Amino acid sequence: MDGVDLQVDAGERVAVAGPNGAGKSTLLRMLATLLRPRAGRLTVLGADVADDARSARAGLGYLAHDPLVYLDLTARQNLELYGDLYGIPDRDQRIDDLLEHVDLLARAEDPVRAFSRGMAQRLALARMLLHRPRLLLLDEPHASLDARATALLDRELGAARDDGRAAVIVTHEVERVADVADRLVVLRAGRVVLDESTDGMDARAVRRRYEEAAT
């Protein structure tokens, strides 16, 4: 990461793309407060992560390659754990709602080990949304989510703009996020080489802009 200067506003959905090793994942892990920037300032949801990472974390929803759930706990037990970690007041009601939303209510009492990959990813989606995060951080969502989960996620991202939540989506398949992103940021070798609005661009145009910038 070198001289990256970015600002993401409420209600904005930013796609971050770039070739392998460009620093996309590093950037996302920094935003997720999993990696400390060695220099410079990083403010997430109004909190400087260097001295108050915890209040930033409370408003972050993070979707990684891994579902980040325990395989030997049931779907409900996993969500109960996260519900308590985030201090959700209406925990049980919220869990029921989300399990229904991701269509896992019938399997709520099964251990995650028995789940298919797609089901685990839907549970991951529920886990991310559980505490009503104000900033969604998505790491290659299209690589790991199946069609059903992708549809759910796209719907969520559509709703995000309307109620002022922001999202950062790291991807190398820019055409797949063209519909849900308002802005395209391209990284190359740890630097921002493109940062522009995607208003009025279709998937092919976005792809073209990306390839011009990335190579």
Added chain:
Amino acid sequence: MSRRRQLAALVRKDLRLELRTRETIVAMVLFAIVMMAILQFGFGTRDDDLTRFVGGLMWVTLAFTAVLGVGRSYVAEREQRVLDGLLVSPVPRVVMLGAKAIAIFLYMTAVEVIVIPLVGVFFVQGPYWDAIGWIAIAALLANACIALSGTLFSGLALFTRARDLILPVLFLPALVPVVIAAAGATHAVAGGPHDMSEWRGYCLFLLAYAILFSLVSVATYDAVFDD
């Protein structure tokens, strides 16, 4: 966000995982029994009276059992790659590691509930339950020491190369004082007439160890996972 609720949730999670998989405690108990047997065979012949040494043998065994149990303390998080999920949540690292310490404390206690009365049959002279009761108090203090330092060292070993080797290298030297004191306290009450001043001295030492390491823990736990 209540820290107590977070702590309870994390401990409940560890216990649920343990109840479902039964991997750690069963292995620890079996390991402890096998190791006691090996030590007895290795040291004793039919005629030797090992009573004087059994307190020491027992705590050497429990120290190695602790290394085994502590080494498994992040296995689920590591193998199922859940750690990032905990780290992005607004749980203070002190609470996270404190929950781990409570889990280790409970595992050690569970192992000792089986091992100490069992081994005690072979070496306790005088009233049995009386001696076991005093040993149990010392054991609870020793468990607190083991849990506090073990959590710290297992957190350090977690992302190193050869972590299975690193953990005993870091953890065992720090356990030497615990073994000395716990074995001493056991010895003081196991041999018939109790030497209560000796027992009290060792227990106070264990208490001091636990207090000192809880200070170290509070000072350093935040930095363990701070990448």
Added chain:
Amino acid sequence: MPGERAALIWGVVATILVVISTIGVFLVAPEDADQGVIQRIFYFHVAIAIASLVAFAVACVAGILYLRTRNARWDDVGEASIRIGLLFSVLVVITGSIWAKASWGTWWVWTDPRLVTYLIVVLIYAAYFVLRSSAEDDRRMRYSAIYAIAGFASVPLSFYSVRVAESFVHPVVFTGSGANMPGSMLIWFVVSQAAMIALFIALLEVDLVGRRSERALRRLALRLENA
């Protein structure tokens, strides 16, 4: 560079003090009535032991400062201090062993708290280097800092645990403390102590100068490569 000047000054001070204390200890200080010439090793043995504790304390403080500031300089100070402290601890064990041979006719006495404790201390700080070698970059520095703090907490615990055990099992054979030394011995003890601490500071400064120039060299090599 100010670092080089400090290294030079401390090197000169340490050399002078070591020469004076060697002359004083062997030629001027009175011979111990009971133990004869071998008692003279005491001056170095105890002085090195205390200097090593100073080194570990410096490493602990450097660890705390590293965690506060994340400045690699404190990692350098911590590692250099522990390296020197470990070297000193090994010397403590060796001189103690020589003393044991002369006093009791055997190289190693498990009932002497000083020898046993220093063996534990050597083990604790040897593990520091095992930990360092199995992690990289920021993580290595962070883990080292945490371990330097935890290690320094273990040192008094090891000291005390061994002594608690000794006081119950055996009377301590040797007190060897400064309190009951005649004044003429005390003076030379103080000089030896000052010499050893100056030696520590000098070695630390030299080590840090070496690291700094190595880093500057690496930067230069990198710049040449880029050019």
